[in-house]
Amino acid sequence: MKKLLWLMGGLWLAQCTTAQETFPVNGVADKRAGCFAFTHATIVKDAQTTLKDATLVIRDGRIVSAGGNSNIPADAVIIDCKDKYIYPSFIDIYSDYGTPASAVGARGFGGGTQAQLTSSTKGAYGWNQAIKSETDAYKLFTADDSKAKGLRESGFGAVLTHVKDGIARGTGTFVSLGNEKENLLVIKDKASAHYALSKGSSTQSYPNSMMGIIALLRQTFLDAQWYKTRPAKEGLNLSLQSWNENQALPQIIDAGDKWNDLRADRIGDEFGVQYIIKGGGNEYQRIKEIAGTRATYILGLNFPQTQDVEDPNDARFVSLTDLKHWELAPTNPSVMEKANIPFCLTTAELRDVKQFMTNLRTALNYGLTETAAINALTKTPATVLGLYDQVGSLDAGKWANFLITSGNVFNERTTIFQNWVQGNKFSIKDDTWKDLRGTYKLVLNTSSGPVNYTLDFKSNTAASLIGKDTVTSKFYYDGRQVRINVAPERRGGENLRLSGIVNNNAWTGYGEDSSGNRFSWTATYDQPSVQKADSARKRPLEPLGKVTYPFEPFGWDETQAPKQETLLFKNATVWTSEKEGVLQNTDVLVRNGKIASVGKNLSATGARVIDGTGKHLTAGVIDEHSHIAAGSINEGGQSITSEVRIGDNLNPDDINIYRQLSGGVTTSHILHGSANTIGGQTQLIKLRWGANDEDLKFKGADPFIKFALGENVKRSPSAIGNNSNNNRFPDTRMGVEEVLVDAFTRAHDYENAMKASGKKGSVRRDLELDALVEILNEKRFITCHSYIQSEITAAMRVAEKMGYKYNTFTHILEGYKVADKMKQHGAAASTFSDWWYYKMEVVDAIPYNAWLMQQQGMNVAINSDDAEMARRLNQEAAKSIKYGGMSEENALKMVTINPAKMMHIDSKVGSIKTGKDADLVLWSDNPLSIYAKSLYTVVDGTVYFDREKDIQLRKQVAAERLRIIRRMIGDKRTGAPVQPAQPSYQVVQTCDDHYHSHGLLSIQSGDN
C-alpha cells in the first residue's frame, strides 16, 4: 500500500509540469500551471539576504517572486510556511550523476607488461586514449532517481555532471535532480569542459607519470591551436576539434592535491586559461600558494576517518603527517574562506552522500561561516558556470529549486521537509511538516462504553499510553497512518491493537482487543509534551596543531621559519675546494646569503658566531644524480620523452630533503629515470626545507636533460622483470643508437622548418623536438645514464655527427675503459664509488673508476641515485682514497666543486670562496671520515639543519604524535566510528636501477 501511494505520488508529480509538446499523451491531457505560494516563511534568498515572514511564489517551475505576503496570484495554491525556512537548493558541480561509470584501466607500463603505444579508441579521434575531449556528458546522461533521491535528501537540486574518465574528459552538463524525462532535466547541455591530472581508464602506456600528463596537456593545447589551421596531413581529428570547441566553456580540472592544484594552475597560466580546480582537501597546508592561483576551487568534505590507534604497535606506523591531516582536514574550507579563496563544495568523494551535511557541520564547527557555506553551495557554483541567472538564489525568473526546512539548514536538529526541483515537490521528511507531538485524549468506543486514556506521542516510533499505568507502546506513525500495539496494564493480559488515519490533530481508526472485540477509536490533540532541551551541544574545539612547512615531521611552523643570518664560523679547518686548498684555523663570514670573507681573525658585529675549533667546514655537498622531492621520475611510455619536465612535479614534502641536509647535501640534480633513450628535462634544486616547489628550484642554472643507454632503455628482462616481452623500439643497443640519430635528424628538420615558416605557425610546435633543438643550440645540456663502453662510444659518435655534445655521462661504470675518448669528446663523468654486478651491464664495474677517469683529465663526480646513500656522499667520495689512492682534497671535490662545474653552477656554489652562495657544512670531523657528522648545514646563509635543534625537533615530533594519538583515542571512546590503523606507506621515487631497500613502509615507484 505504501509503495502504491508512493508510485501514485510520482505520477502526480510527473503530470503537474508542462508536458512536452512533441510527446503524445496516452489518455486525457492534464496541463497545470503549477502555481504555488509559500507564505509566512523565512526566506533565505541568498547568503546575504534573508526575508522574514515572506512569500515565495512559483509558476511553471520558475520563481515568480520572493517578497511580501501580498500579491499572491489567485490561482496559486497557498502553502502556509509559518516557522519554516526556505533556501535555494544546493548545487554540486563535480558530479558524475547519470553518466556511465568508467572502466578501470590497466596502468599500462612496466612490470613486464607490454607497452600499448597507440590508442585503442576506435574512430577519427586523437592519438592519445586519455584525451577524450569529444565526450559530451549531455549525450550520455540518463536520469537515475535512486541517486537523485540521495542528493535531494541532502539538499541538492541541480548538479554539473561529467564522465570522470581521461585527462581531457569532454564536456559536462548541468542537470536538475528532478524525476522526469531527461529532455526537461538538462538545464544546460554543454556547461563546462573537464580535465584531470590522472589518466583514468586509458590503457595506453603514455603518459604514465604526472609530468607526462602535464606534458600531454601542454602539447594538446599546442596541437589544437595548430589544428585550427586545418592541416591537411592531420585529416579529421575529432578530439582536437572538440578540444577547441570546449575552450569557450568554464574549464574545470581535477587536481586532487595541493601541489597538483598549483601544477594545474600553471598549465592554465601558460595557455591563458583560468581553471576551476577540484582540490584535494589539503589546500590548508599551502594556503598562500593556493591563494596565489586566483582560482575558484571545488572542495570535497571527505575528512579522514578516526583510526584505531590504541595499540601502540599499530600506531607506530601511522605517520605524523597523517595524524595531523586527520586533525586539520576539517579546517580546509574555513582556511580557504579566511584566505578569501572562492570555493564550491561537492559530495563527490563521499562514500555515502548522507555524510555530506554531517561533514559540513564539522567544517562549520571548525570555523567555516554559514554565509560561506551557503555561497559555496549556491551562488559560487552557479556563478562559475555562468548560470547564476538560472539557479543559485531565490530571485524571480530562476528555476524553482528550493528547500523548505524546519530551521537553519545547517543545524543538526533541523529537518529538510521538502526539496522542490523545477517547481516539483519532493518530500524529504514531510511527516514532520507539522509538529504533532504532544499528549492526545484517546477514546476507545467499546461495546461497553468509552474507555479513556492519554497518549503521549513523542516521536514517530515512540508513544506511551497513560491509564492506570504508564506503559510504552509499540508505535508507528508516518504522518498519514498510525498504529499502536499496547498492553494497557502492566500485569493484565489485555492487549490492544489500534490502526488509524491521521488528520492533523484528530486521529480516527479501528481497533481490536485480546478477545477479538472490535471497536472504533479517536485521539484528539490536547497539549504539547514537555520537550527536552537540544542535547546536540557543540563540543568545544580542542586547540589544534599548527600547520608546518613542509607538512611533515621536522617541518617548521611560521614562528620557527629558518632565516638568513649573518654567520661567523670561527677557527675551523676550511676545505675550500679551490686552489687555496685546506686552510687551518680559518674563519668564514656569511652575510646576505653569500660568503662575505674567508680569512683569519674575522669579526662582524651582529654575527652569530659558530665555533669551528676542531671542526671542518666545507662547501655544501652537491649530488649530480638524485630522485628525491619529485612527484614522478619516469615517463616510460615512449622512447623519447624530452617534453616532460621534472620541474613540473616537484614534491617539497619529501622527508629526504631534511635527511639529506643532515648529510651535508645542499644542491641536488633531480633527474628523470632511465626508462627511455631520451628521457625528461631535469631540475636542479637547493634543499630549502619547507620552501614550496618553485622556491626549491636553483634559479638561473642551465637546464639539463636526461638521456639513457643500455639495458633499461632497451627494456631488457633485467630492467623490467624476467617475464618481459618488449615491444617498444629499441630492443638492442643497435636500436638505441638509431633512436638518437633519428631524434636529432628530426630535430634538425624541425628547426629548419620552424625558421622557414617564421611566425605563420604552419609548423606544428612539438615540445619534444623543442627540447632537442635547445640541445643542438647549447641551450640545454645532457646527462646520460650509461654503462658499457660500446654504447658510450656510439652515443658520442652520434653526437659528433649530429652536432651536439654529452655534457655528462652519469653512472658510467665502464667509463674507465673509454676515459680518453670521453675526455676528447669533452664530457664529464658522474659515477658511483663501488656499486657493481647488480646487472649484466655492470659486471665490469670497478671502484677505481672515478680515479682512473680523473687520471685521464676528466671532471669526475660521485653521485647517489639513492635517497639513503645521498646522506653519505662524502663517505662515498672517500672510497676513492681507498680505491686508487686519490688525495683527500680531490676526493672531497668530487662531491663539491666538480659536480658544480659539471652543472655549470661553479660560479655560485661548490667551493668556499668570497662572493659565492653560502652553502656550507660544518662537520664534526674530517669530512672524508666515516666518523664525520654534519653539525650545521647552511643553504644561502640560512641554517636548514642544526644537529642540536634536530634533537629539539625530535621531541616536538614525539609530543605532537602523542597529543594527536590521545585525541584519536578520545574520539574513539566517545563513539566516533573508527577504521583500523592505516600504516603510512610512502612512495620512494627511484630510478630503480639497482636494488636498495628503503624500509618496511616504502614502496618503490618508478620503473627504471
Next chain:
Amino acid sequence: MKKTKLLIALMLQGIGMYAQETVYPASTQTAAIAITNATVHVGNGQVLNNSTVVFLNGKITAVGTTVATPAGAKVINGQGRHVYPGLILSATNLGLVEVPSVRATNDLTEIGELNPSIRSIVAYNTDSKVINTLRANGILFANVCPEGGLISGSSTVVQLDAWNWEDAAYRMDQGIHFNMPSLIPRPRGFGAQSNSQQPQIDPVKRGLEQVDEIKQFLMQAKTYNNLKSHSEVNLKLAAVKGLFNKTQKLYVHANTVKQMLVALDFVKDLGVDMVIVGGSDSWQIADLLKQNNVAVILSQPHNLPILDDDDIDQPYKTPALLQKAGVLFSITDDDGQTRGRNLAFNAGTAATYGLTKEEALQAITLNAAKILGVADKTGSIEVGKDANLVISTGDILDMRSSMVTDAFIQGRTINLDNKQKQLYERYKQKYGFTDGN
C-alpha cells in the same frame, strides 16, 4: 703521499699475471708466521698496542706484548698497522647469486613455503667473482642464507678461500631460516587510486595463521625427532632436528615489534635458540630480547628510517641502543652480496652513532661468531682459535683509512687480488701509468 705509494705497491703484488681464475686458494700453513709490533684489535673489546700475534698450523699460538717470535717464523712487521679478526658477514646471499638481474645466475629462492630441508651450502659457488672483492676488504667468513617462503632452509657458515663448497664449509647447516610474515596491513593504494574499495585479505590475520602453521610444524618436528625410529621418514621434520638439540639456531627474519613479539613466543614454547635477522625496530624491545637471550643480526645499518617521523639517524644508532641494553647483536648488510664489502663501514657508522670503535668491531667479529656458533674457532684474536686475521694500514672501520694488506684464513696466506683489481691493472696498462696521485 708516501703512504699512498706504499699502498699501491702492496696492491701490485699480483699484477698482470692473474685472471680471477688464477687467484688460487691458499695452501695449508706450513711455517709459523709472526705479526710483530702491531696494534691488535682482539675483537672482544680489547686493544693491544705494540703486540705480536703468532700462528702455526692454522691456529693462533700467542698474542701479546711480550711474545717472542719463534725461530724460523715468517715475520710480518706490523709497525703502524692494525690486526683484526677476520670479518664475518652474518647473513648474506653470497655465492647463491651471481648477477641478481640475471635469473639463470640465481640459486637463492626455492619454490614452496616450507623448505627446511633445503641447504644453501650445496649451491654455494666458491668461484663467484664477488667473493674475492669481499676478501680484499677483510671479510673472511659469511653465513650463506637461502631466501623465500616461510621456512627457506638452512644456512652454512663458510670461509672465503676454498676450492669447492665442501672445503668452504666452516659450520654446516647451522641454522634454519624462518621469514616472519609482515603483520602490517597493506596500503589501500595511492593518490588517485586510493578510493579502491576492493576487499582484500587481512594480511595480519593471514600472517598469524601462517605463524601458527609454522609453530605446529615445529612442535611436530620436536616430537618426531624425539623418536628413535620412523616407519615413514619425513625429510622436513628431520631437517630441523638440530633446533631441539641446540646444534642449530632458528633465524627469524623480522623487523617490527609485533613480528618479534610473535617470535619470542616460539622461544618460550619450543625452547629453541633464536636469532632475529633484520631487527629494524629491535631497539624498541631491547630489554625483552635481552631477557629472552635472543640475539639480533642487524641487516639494514645503512637504511632510511622506517617512518618519516623517526629520528633521522635511527638505523645508524640502533646498534648503540642494543649494546646499551646488553643484547647480543651483530651487524651485516642486507645486500650481503656485492655491497657486503662495506661491512666494516656499516660498523663504522655504528661507531659514529654511539658505539665505541671496539664495540663496533666486535659486532662484525666476535658477536657474529657467537651468534653463528663459531666463536670457539674464530671471531677474536685469542690463543687456540683459528688464525683468521686481517692486517690493515689504518682504521678498518673508516673508508678514509681502511687498506687491507694481508689476510689469513686458518693460517693460510690469502691472495687479495680480484677481478676488479685486475681490470684496474688492465686499464693502467692502457693509459700507461703505474702509480697513484
